[in-house]
Amino acid sequence: MNGGVAASADGKSIYSNCGAEGEKNKIIKFTIDREKKSLRLSEVYPVEGITYIRNFAVYTVGGTELAVFGEGEGGGKIGVLDLSTGVSTVMSAPEIA
Numbered sequence: 641m642n643g644g645v646a647a648s649a650d651g652k653s654i655y656s657n658c659g660a661e662g663e664k665n666k667i668i669k670f671t672i673d674r675e676k677k678s679l680r681l682s683e684v685y686p687v688e689g690i691t692y693i694r695n696f697a698v699y700t701v702g703g704t705e706l707a708v709f710g711e712g713e714g715g716g717k718i719g720v721l722d723l724s725t726g727v728s729t730v731m732s733a734p735e736i737a
């Protein structure tokens with residue numbers, strides 16, 4: 641799996657990109673159950689306009705958790721996903737310049 645895992649600022653959740661064929665445009669949220677020492681799948685965020693999410697990180701900006709990621713297939717795109725609303729924005733290289 642490329643892109644790895646990122647933790648929420650409060651340490652209660654873990655985010656990962658999906659490595660399954662046909663599902664690589666998704667970020668998955670797991671909630672940490674400290675008592676049971678387990679993870680529970682709690683949310684799946686599909687991102688339109690991206691084929692393969694790669695190299696992502698989670699940041700808290702103004703109290704909102706955002707996942708920032710790059711395109712793994714062909715490159716040239718970056719995106720931001722608001723983890724509180726599930727709304728994503730994807731920009732291609734010409735828009736970035």
